[in-house]
Each structure stands twice: as C-alpha cells, then as structure tokens.
Amino acid sequence: MAPQSLIAGFLGALLLAGLGQATSAVGQRVSDSSVAGAPLFESETFQVTNKSLAALKPNQTALFGFQSSSTTHNQPRKRCRLLPGDKSWPSDSTWSQFDDILGGALIKTVPLAASCYPSWPEYDSGKCKDISTNWTVSYEHDADPASIMWPLFEGRTCLPTAINTTSTCSIGGYSSYAVNVSTVAQVQLAVNFARNANLRLVVKNTGHDFNGKSTGAGGLGVWTHNLKDLEFIEKYNSSGYQGPVVKMGAGVQAFEVYEKAEKLGYTVVGGEGKTVGVAGGYVLGGGHSPMSSVYGLAADQVLALEVVLANGQFVTVTEETNPDLFWAIRGGGGGTYGVVTSIISRVHPKVGVTVSTFNFTTSANVSVETFWSGVRAYFKRFPAHADAGTYAYFWIIGTGPNSFQFLMNPFFAVNHTLTEFNTLLKPWFNDLKALGIPFTPNTTYYESFHPAWAAGFPLETIGSVTMMTGSRLFPRENWEDDSKFNATLRAIRSTVSMGHPLLAFNMKAELPDGYPEDSSNPAFRKTLMHAITSATWASNATNAQINSTMNTLTNNVLGKWRATCPEAGAYLSESDIMEPNFQQAFYGTNYGRLYKLKQRYDPTGLFYAPTGVGSENWQVKSEDGLPDQNGRLCRV
Incomplete structure (x- = not known):
C-alpha cells in the first residue's frame, strides 16, 4: 500500500486484481463536457461507470458496484458500522484488492505522532522532534491523510510525547484507512466500498472543522486534499450569472486561490484562515469571509458543484439540474450529502x-x-x-x-x-x-x-x-x-x-x-x-x-x-x-427540509458527521465517554 508521503497520480485504467491477476478495468475516461458550463478537470474525467462495472464478477460488484434502488429497499439496515477485529471486517486480501483497483492510492493510516513511540515501526526521534515542534501549525495536519486540527475529537490517542500524559499511541479515533484521491473514480470506489462493506466513511480535506467531522474510528477516509486543480474563467455563462468565475478542486486552500486571484486581478470570497480548504467543508457549511460584509458567505458564490453521491454516482449540481440538492449542499454542512470534487464560484473585481x-x-x-x-x-x-x-x-x-x-x-x-x-x-x-x-x-x-x-x-x-x-x-x-x-x-x-x-x-x-x-x-x-x-x-x-x-x-x-x-x-x-x-x-x-433531502439522497446514512444533518439518528460510543469520534458508530 502507498506510504503516507505518496501523492497518487494514477490516471490510467484502474484494474481489478482477482486471484493474483488483473481481470477487468473498472474505470474509464469520459468526455470533459459538463452541464456546469465549464469543462471537467482531467481528474474528473476518469470515472467508474455502469459500463466499466459490467465486466466485474458478481462478488466483486457486491463490493465495488453502485447502489441501486432495489438494494436500497431490500438491504438490511446494519445497526453499527464495523470496526477492525469484527468478524465481517474486510480481510487483508480484500484491502489489498481495493488498493489494486485504486491504483495504489490506499493508505493504511499511521497517527501523525507515531514517530514518537518505540512501539511503532515509524519511530524516529528526529521526526518526533519535528512533529512536536510543529504540532500547532496547521500545515502539519492538513498534509496528513487522517490527522485533524482539533485532535481532542479523535480521542487524544496518539500525541507528541511532550503533551501525552498516557505515553501511549494507538490508531484510536483516526480513520483506519484513507484514499489519497486524484480521480473521481477513486472517490466512487471508496464510497461504494464503504457503503457495501458497512464501513464508516469520513471525508477529509484539511481537517479544519472545530468538532472533528473528518475523523472516525474504523473509518475509510476520502482524502481530497490533493485535488488542487484551479482555473479562472473570464467569461462564464449560466442562466443566472454571466461573468468571471473560478473553478477549484476540493483540495484548493485559501492561500492558493488568493495567490492566483491576485495575479489575475480578481477577489475571491474565501476564509480568513490561510490553510482552509475553500471548496471543502468550509464552503459547504456556509463559510464566513473577510469579504462577507460586501458579498455574503462563500456558499452564496457557488454556481455549480461536481459531486459523488452516496449511491456512488458522479453528478453535476446546479440550480437548473438539481435545485433541491443545489440548495442543500451549499450551506447544509460538509460530509452530509456527498463528496464534492470541485466547485464553480463567482469572483469579484480587485478591491483595495x-x-x-x-x-x-x-x-x-x-x-x-x-x-x-x-x-x-x-x-x-x-x-x-x-x-x-x-x-x-x-x-x-x-x-x-x-x-x-x-x-x-x-x-x-x-x-x-x-x-x-x-x-x-x-x-x-x-x-x-x-x-x-x-x-x-x-x-x-x-x-x-x-x-x-x-x-x-x-x-x-x-x-x-x-x-x-x-x-x-x-x-x-x-x-x-x-x-x-x-x-x-x-x-x-x-x-x-x-x-x-x-x-x-x-x-x-x-x-x-x-x-x-x-x-x-x-x-x-x-x-x-x-x-x-x-x-x-x-x-x-x-x-x-x-x-x-x-x-x-x-x-x-x-x-x-x-x-x-x-x-x-x-x-x-x-x-x-x-x-x-x-x-x-x-x-x-x-432543518426540516434538509433532513428530508438527507433521507432522499443518503437513505442508508452513509455520510455521518457529528452535529451534521441526520446525525441524531446515530451515536458514537466513545471509549472515554467524551464527545469524540473514538468509538463505534451505531444507529440510535
């Protein structure tokens, strides 16, 4: 499996490994056209489709195939998500197979401070010193596939030794695995696998949220941090807006989009924090900005989104194509309705x-x-x-x-x-x-x-x-x-x-x-x-x-x-x-309307985030009795 430092660049055919040999492709290149009014990024043109899934064996489709309306209604509703050690937890060979079809993008999570503990193979006193020195620096955590900026809510399970009173290090409330996403196909496969295998699914961009929405014990993480595509379009045309826009991948951070906007003479409505992932949970939760008193929230600027839904399908969401989801996903909270791979937002003139x-x-x-x-x-x-x-x-x-x-x-x-x-x-x-x-x-x-x-x-x-x-x-x-x-x-x-x-x-x-x-x-x-x-x-x-x-x-x-x-x-x-x-x-x-839409677009409750829409239907049985994510996720 890929080490944490690997940035997956796999854009070719994804092959399903079965019995030690490649048997069929499960991803394919599609047209870059989009009803959003701007071309898809190259990373978005490689997708899992019904056609590419047709070559799979039945048992393989059961793991990696899309959700259908029939399986939604007929499938038993599992009370709890799996944890490592459970009888039904995927075997090592299944995880290896999953890594193969992802093109080597699967990461077996290692806590950021594992280098401080002799019990971990990653033990390295020099790296531990660096981690300890930079522990409060946001760049340190956003560049890790599982770490969050408020580790209180993953359960304080593996901290730099200088601040760890228990002197222990375990995976705890961090996701067990994470997919270092570089294509839409990888997002779709992760969503399908988590749903079909009854795994907890978490979505992490930078991990900024104050309540640890992007972590969870036993989880499979979708790490969107490296979706860094960024394009300014001077003449964008939609039914409700004509003018300049920016299309940015989910991993683009405030300092990145601001730097490019400066060069091109634009102003972008984004976070005041330098490392905030603008197109991630920030904009999906509303997003206040130094420009808000003039132009409103970051969510107000969004004209279109590219999204992988809970059923695994990749869709373009605009006011015309899907007005309900367009309303809900802009402000209704991250990790709730789908995984956003990119957004298109208004930009404004240069301002002093x-x-x-x-x-x-x-x-x-x-x-x-x-x-x-x-x-x-x-x-x-x-x-x-x-x-x-x-x-x-x-x-x-x-x-x-x-x-x-x-x-x-x-x-x-x-x-x-x-x-x-x-x-x-x-x-x-x-x-x-x-x-x-x-x-x-x-x-x-x-x-x-x-x-x-x-x-x-x-x-x-x-x-x-x-x-x-x-x-x-x-x-x-x-x-x-x-x-x-x-x-x-x-x-x-x-x-x-x-x-x-x-x-x-x-x-x-x-x-x-x-x-x-x-x-x-x-x-x-x-x-x-x-x-x-x-x-x-x-x-x-x-x-x-x-x-x-x-x-x-x-x-x-x-x-x-x-x-x-x-x-x-x-x-x-x-x-x-x-x-x-x-x-x-x-x-x-x-809330009432948001909850109804949650049941429509995510009927199995695949997307869970603490205090998110529909989260009252679930509870985390935390190991320490604190409101963190270090415990089994179960239906109420």
Missing part, C-alpha cells in the same frame, strides 16, 4: 483594503469600568461598521485579576482608503480619547485583497487537546433594542471576567440581491457578531473533570449568550459540539 491593528488595556490610568466603557463604545458602532462593508477580527481577554486587554487584530476595511477608514473609525477613536484610553493604530492601505489578507491574518494555531470552543451569531436586533444590547454586553463581560477569552468578528453576511438562496444558517443573515469563546483544563485532567468543564462552557457560559438571542444560532464549523438543539442552532428553519 485598509488594514489596522491596535490594542488598549486596563492600567493605573484606565480602570476596569473605563476599559469596558471603551468596549461598549466599540460595540455601539457594529451596525455602521458592518454596513460599510468592513470585517473586524478582535479579542477581549483577561490578563489577571481586574485586568483586561482589547486586541484589534485586524480591522479589515474593504474598499476603504486611509482617509475613509479614519472617517469611519473617528467616532469610536474620539470616544476612546475622551475616556483617556491610550491606543496607537498601525494602519496600512493595500491596493488589493491578497497582500492585505496576508498582512492582516496570522496563521492559525491549532492542535490543542486541553481546550474546547463554542460560538454564537449575535443578531442585529441585539443592537436595535437597548435592553438586548445591554444584556449582550453583560454576557460578554461576564464571559471574559470568568476567565474565558472572547474572539469575535464584527461582520454581516446578508444574501446579496439576485443570488439564489442556499441552506446556510438563517442566523447568518441577521448577524452582526460571530463570537467564539473557549474553556481549558489541565493536561492531566481526568475524563470526568474534562466533561465537567465542557458542560460548564455549554450550559453556564454559552447559556448566557443564548439567553440574549434564543432564536439566533451558531456557525456549525466553529461551534460547541455539545450545543443544545443543534438542529435549530446550526440550521434554523432550514
């Missing part, structure tokens, strides 16, 4: 940006009350700032007893010159000066988005196993009603005063006029602040202590936030995995 960073703190001359008066003066201006098209990324943290710090890092003023930025911020800055709060803005104007973004947003720090997060989308009405505004400020102040940091975004994400509706959380359309907080525990905390801390964050801390806006919600990709009534919080009034 002013970026500013600054901070203020309590001190001998700035009392606690004065500090919070400065914060209040800022919050008062959220509507004006968002309506001006800006996006602010800021922190409020406690630095000691009755000691606080405000960090603007950065204020991202899209389509604002320095003069226009200073005019917009002057009322707040005047308030800070009147309060006697010293601050020194570091402000720069950039001619285009890419250099502004690169300068303004730091590389994410990830990899923590001693912290969990939660969030809330605070609606505009909390600014339009004085009592709700005051309640919001009290809730935020209480959170920070209790020792929980606030990371927040002042933004809006309204659906632009003329754009087709999608299933993104309706709470996004009314928000003025996406706020995140977290709770931590000691590295040697017991599972009971961790559970207690998690419950306190969910119920006591975030409970105060929910009380200020009970009808609002939270961003599903940056949320609390224990969010009460996640259906309402993450999907709002869209």
